[in-house]
Amino acid sequence: MNSSRPVTIKDIARRFRCSPSTVSRALNDHPAINEDTRKNIQEYAKEVGYQRNEVSLSLLNKKTASLGVVVPTISNYYETAVIEGLHTVLQPMGYTLNICVTNESYLLEKESLSKLLSNRTEGIFLSVSQETYDAGYYEHLESVIQRKTPLIFIDREYEDFETSRATVDDYHGAFAAVEHLITIGYKQIAHLKGPNGLTVSEQRFKGYVDCLKKYNMPVREELIINTNFNVESAIMPTKRLLDIDSPPDAIFGVNDQVAIGAMRVAKDKGLRIPQDIGLVGFDNSPISAYTYPSLTTVHRPGRKIGMEASRLFLNQLNGSEDFAPEHIVLPSELVIRESSLRI
Amino acid sequence: MNSSRPVTIKDIARRFRCSPSTVSRALNDHPAINEDTRKNIQEYAKEVGYQRNEVSLSLLNKKTASLGVVVPTISNYYETAVIEGLHTVLQPMGYTLNICVTNESYLLEKESLSKLLSNRTEGIFLSVSQETYDAGYYEHLESVIQRKTPLIFIDREYEDFETSRATVDDYHGAFAAVEHLITIGYKQIAHLKGPNGLTVSEQRFKGYVDCLKKYNMPVREELIINTNFNVESAIMPTKRLLDIDSPPDAIFGVNDQVAIGAMRVAKDKGLRIPQDIGLVGFDNSPISAYTYPSLTTVHRPGRKIGMEASRLFLNQLNGSEDFAPEHIVLPSELVIRESSLRI
């Protein structure tokens, strides 16, 4: 009544002048408990709003039913789609998701992992930060592995780790995008490349380069400029691209945001899309279907990645001693829209 | 070596033939511990990768350092911005965020809250689901209040609850948006209204209506159509709007997504923006600055809301017995861009 201290089993036991064991069993419908006792206790428990202390259970059973999700950011569509996918599968199973955002920082990533381990998280989904990736750090992962806490990589991967991973086939998606542009008849295809070093950037870049080579088209250094993953970062690079002597007649952006930034710059310059310049993005974010013109892009199944990653986790959890990690690669899919459909 | 069971203080104690107390004190740099003992124990602990079991500490201290965030969705820009704001303040303080997505369902919301309480979460940030709101349910909140677990409402509010809240001033934002359109000279301003019943929708709607009234402009029923918060949901309603006898010359969308959907439809119909039709959104999402034309919108400080909500939580946590809940209303701000700037 007065205090806010949660009601415990002991409190109830005192009230009924019985032992905590009896209360516990009554609440859990244990058959050995007298029907009346059970009913009384259950009623009383409901009345006073008893709620089991899961913390004590976690300690006892060494099961926390909580999972860590460590990602560089949650402000992009794709990342939230992945988290939604994880949620869809794992929330109904009773798991709680602890989301940690690293802001691409190694230190934050390290601390997050350490915290999650201390909290006895039962599994960790990790998309490594750029800093970690650049520097090639991996010691902070050792303790996770050593603890045998299931560790599932999402998208950004570490080649040398024997863990499960769920990634999207960025390479072939990029390849298909560029091939499409070539088929349509674009001759000078630029690429707004993501930050160097990240698998995502590099794979798409590789798809771009390999496709050009396949069609015996030159890979012009000056048509490749780095950006980040947001709209803003595409503005200056696109302006530069359009100002060079023999400017590109198509741009393949590392993601939709970047492509939309490029679209904006092109329009400001009075270029018609797709007649004067073709545009392709990557992600198939919801907005891409409704830009004007709508944006050709590569679908990246974020939700599915999240769901597959969940599956990988569950496999590992229920797996035998000699469990072998899986590497899922989901296909990406070219979505052709107006921004590249020059007749 | 063989097992994956985490090393405990007892393990270390056994190794050094001392008591767990000594190990605990050594690890915590307790002054009463012999220097050598301390060093040896600390070294060994590091060597075997000892990591304190926070679960047991949570039980002992009744502090879990975890907070619940219960939101209807995480696929909108605004929601993730809020979460980022919470993160920014609370992660450095050692708090872990448990994100629960309700998909606008009352049942999921109820279960999420119950779970969070069972896990002895120290505070809950809640943006109630549409279903909960529509039905006017509130019993599931009682137990949170009764437990005296700090409960902070975000955006969607319950008038009758004595809790802290952080909301954006939707009303005046909408008012300013419509006033701006009127000032520019638009005469027939339509509104793509969000789902009925939600504070967010209703407040913006009220701002729209009140502004029209202030300027003695008629409120035409047929110029008000419901949408959801995504692009897709704006397509049909906008088509309908543009097909009526005396169509609107401006549209105020409940958010940027909806406005962008409207923009797309208008363009498809060959209308020039802003000459033939003016457009205003709400949110100031990153993309809104880079649509073509760029979208006039109302800035909604999601990150700030998250940070303010954190502050409210901390206030309540450190507050005295007679703590009085606060209601923060952050101003929204009109951002004028091209889509409404008819000369």
Place this chain on the structure above:
DNA sequence: ATATTGAATGCAAACGTTTGAAAAAATTTC
């Protein structure tokens, strides 16, 4: 030599719950 101090360590309880085994109480059987 004995009392006094001080440093270093150990004991035991606590947090809330579950659970196998033992004990107690109630019921049945002869």
Place this chain on the structure above:
DNA sequence: GAAATTTTTTCAAACGTTTGCATTCAATAT
């Protein structure tokens, strides 16, 4: 009415850690 059986309840330990108090042991003071 006692023995056997069944039903119901309690005991005690466990999960991992911290911490006030007690204890041990050695060193110093008398």
